[in-house]
Amino acid sequence: MLRLPSFRLEQPDTLPQALALLDQAGPEAAVLAGGTDLLPNMKHELRRPSVVIALSRVKGLTGIAEAADGAIEIGAMTPLAEVAQSALVARALPALAQAAALVAGPQLRQRGTLGGNVLLDTRCQYVNQSHFWRSALGFCLKKDGTVCHVVAGGSRCVAAASADTVPALMTLGAVLEVARHDRTRQLPIDAFFVADGIVNRRLEPTELLTRVRVPRPAAGHRGAYGKLRERGSIDFPLLGVAARLDLSEAGVVEHADLVLTSLAAAPRRVAGAADALRGSAPGHAPAEFETAVRRVAELARRQCRPLPNLPGDHEWRGEMVPVYARRTLLAAAAGQGPVHHV
Ligand SMILES: Cc1cc2nc3c(=O)[nH]c(=O)nc-3n(C[C@H](O)[C@H](O)[C@H](O)COP(=O)(O)OP(=O)(O)OC[C@H]3O[C@@H](n4cnc5c(N)ncnc54)[C@H](O)[C@@H]3O)c2cc1C
Ligand code: SF4
Structure with a gap:
C-alpha cells in the first residue's frame, strides 16, 4: 500500500487566510482542492510538501454564475460534476460541459474541481x-x-x-483569475x-486560481469535445479534441477553433483551422463543409504528433488525430457530442 508522506494540514476559512498561509509557506506548500491529482502524486513521492493548504472550507470559491456582461464565471472549487450538469454551461458552453462530463469517473467528478x-x-x-518503480x-x-x-x-x-x-476552455477564450496576498490578476488561458x-x-x-471566466459566445455558437481513451469508464485522455464553430444567422461559419491535448506538455491549437472553415455553411452546403473539415483534419494530423509519453501505441494515437478532429468538428456542427467510445 502506498502511504502519504507526513505534512502539516492547514484549513483556512477565508481567501485572505489561505493567501496569507500560501505567502508564508511559499514553494514548501501544496494547495489541496479535491485532491484527486495531488494525493496520488504525493503517494508516488512526486511531491513532498511540508504544508498542505486545503481549500474546502474557503467560502466564495464555488458556484457557476452569469456576470452582468453575460460572461459565465465558475469558481475554481466548483466540482466537475456540477460543471457537467449545469444547464447554463451545457447551453452556452457545450464543449466545456462535455469535457467535464468525460473526466475520470463519477466519484472523481464529484470530488475533483x-x-x-x-x-x-x-x-x-x-x-x-x-517511487520504487521509478527508482x-x-x-x-x-x-x-x-x-x-x-x-x-x-533535455x-x-x-x-x-x-x-x-x-x-482554450477554444472558449477563458480568462483565469489568479490571486496572491497582495493582488489579483486576470490571465487569458492561452x-x-x-x-x-x-x-x-x-x-x-504563492498564487491561487480563484475563478474561471468564460465570455459568453454569440447565439450561433457550437462546440464539442472528443476524447480517446483506453477504457470509456475512467481513463485519462490519450487524445483530447475541443472544437468551436460560430455560425452567423445565415448559418455561415464566422469563427472556428480546434485545440488538442495529450500530445506534449502544452495543449496545441491547430494553425489554419479557422481560415479553412470560415465561410463554409454546414447546414446549407454540407459537402463543402465536409471538405473544409477534412482539410482541417489533415492540418491537425500534420501539426499534432503524439509522443510515447502516455500508455498505448503513440503511432495509433497519431492516426486517431485526424479521425477525432473530423468527428468532433462534425459533432459541433450538428449540435451533438461528445465524441468518444464506451
Ligand atoms: C483514476 C483517475 C482518473 C482520472 N481521469 C482523469 C481524466 O480522464 N481527465 C482529467 O482531466 N483528469 C483526470 N483525473 C485527474 C483528476 O481527477 C482531475 O483532473 C481533477 O479535476 C483534479 O481536480 P482536484 O480538485 O482533485 O485537484 P487537486 O488534486 O486538488 O489539485 C491538482 C493540482 O492543482 C493544484 N490546485 C488545485 N486547485 C488549485 C487552486 N485553486 N489554486 C492553485 N492551485 C490549485 C494542486 O496543488 C495540484 O497541484 C483522474 C484522476 C484519477 C485518480
Ligand atoms: S517526458 Fe516522461 S520520462 Fe521524459 S522527463 Fe518527462 S516525465 Fe520523465
Missing part, C-alpha cells in the same frame, strides 16, 4: 508510478533524475498536458501554459 483540472500536473507513463528505471528529468525516457538525449520534459477541460512538462503553467507558488 474545475480549478484542479486546469492545474492538473502533466502526465507520463515513466513518472506516474511509485528501478533510474528516475527521469521531471523528478529525481537526469534523463528522459521518452526522447532519448532530450526537456515532454510529459503530456492531460486535463480534459483545458482545450475546451498565455497560461508553457511547453515544459516539469511545470507547464505560469502560476507562482
Whole structure:
C-alpha cells in the first residue's frame, strides 16, 4: 500500500487566510482542492510538501454564475460534476460541459474541481508510478533524475498536458483569475501554459486560481469535445479534441477553433483551422463543409504528433488525430457530442 508522506494540514476559512498561509509557506506548500491529482502524486513521492493548504472550507470559491456582461464565471472549487450538469454551461458552453462530463469517473467528478483540472500536473507513463518503480528505471528529468525516457538525449520534459477541460476552455477564450496576498490578476488561458512538462503553467507558488471566466459566445455558437481513451469508464485522455464553430444567422461559419491535448506538455491549437472553415455553411452546403473539415483534419494530423509519453501505441494515437478532429468538428456542427467510445 502506498502511504502519504507526513505534512502539516492547514484549513483556512477565508481567501485572505489561505493567501496569507500560501505567502508564508511559499514553494514548501501544496494547495489541496479535491485532491484527486495531488494525493496520488504525493503517494508516488512526486511531491513532498511540508504544508498542505486545503481549500474546502474557503467560502466564495464555488458556484457557476452569469456576470452582468453575460460572461459565465465558475469558481475554481466548483466540482466537475456540477460543471457537467449545469444547464447554463451545457447551453452556452457545450464543449466545456462535455469535457467535464468525460473526466475520470463519477466519484472523481464529484470530488475533483474545475480549478484542479486546469492545474492538473502533466502526465507520463515513466513518472506516474511509485517511487520504487521509478527508482528501478533510474528516475527521469521531471523528478529525481537526469534523463528522459521518452526522447532519448532530450533535455526537456515532454510529459503530456492531460486535463480534459483545458482545450475546451482554450477554444472558449477563458480568462483565469489568479490571486496572491497582495493582488489579483486576470490571465487569458492561452498565455497560461508553457511547453515544459516539469511545470507547464505560469502560476507562482504563492498564487491561487480563484475563478474561471468564460465570455459568453454569440447565439450561433457550437462546440464539442472528443476524447480517446483506453477504457470509456475512467481513463485519462490519450487524445483530447475541443472544437468551436460560430455560425452567423445565415448559418455561415464566422469563427472556428480546434485545440488538442495529450500530445506534449502544452495543449496545441491547430494553425489554419479557422481560415479553412470560415465561410463554409454546414447546414446549407454540407459537402463543402465536409471538405473544409477534412482539410482541417489533415492540418491537425500534420501539426499534432503524439509522443510515447502516455500508455498505448503513440503511432495509433497519431492516426486517431485526424479521425477525432473530423468527428468532433462534425459533432459541433450538428449540435451533438461528445465524441468518444464506451
Ligand atoms: C483514476 C483517475 C482518473 C482520472 N481521469 C482523469 C481524466 O480522464 N481527465 C482529467 O482531466 N483528469 C483526470 N483525473 C485527474 C483528476 O481527477 C482531475 O483532473 C481533477 O479535476 C483534479 O481536480 P482536484 O480538485 O482533485 O485537484 P487537486 O488534486 O486538488 O489539485 C491538482 C493540482 O492543482 C493544484 N490546485 C488545485 N486547485 C488549485 C487552486 N485553486 N489554486 C492553485 N492551485 C490549485 C494542486 O496543488 C495540484 O497541484 C483522474 C484522476 C484519477 C485518480
Ligand atoms: S517526458 Fe521524459 S522527463 Fe518527462 S516525465 Fe516522461 S520520462 Fe520523465
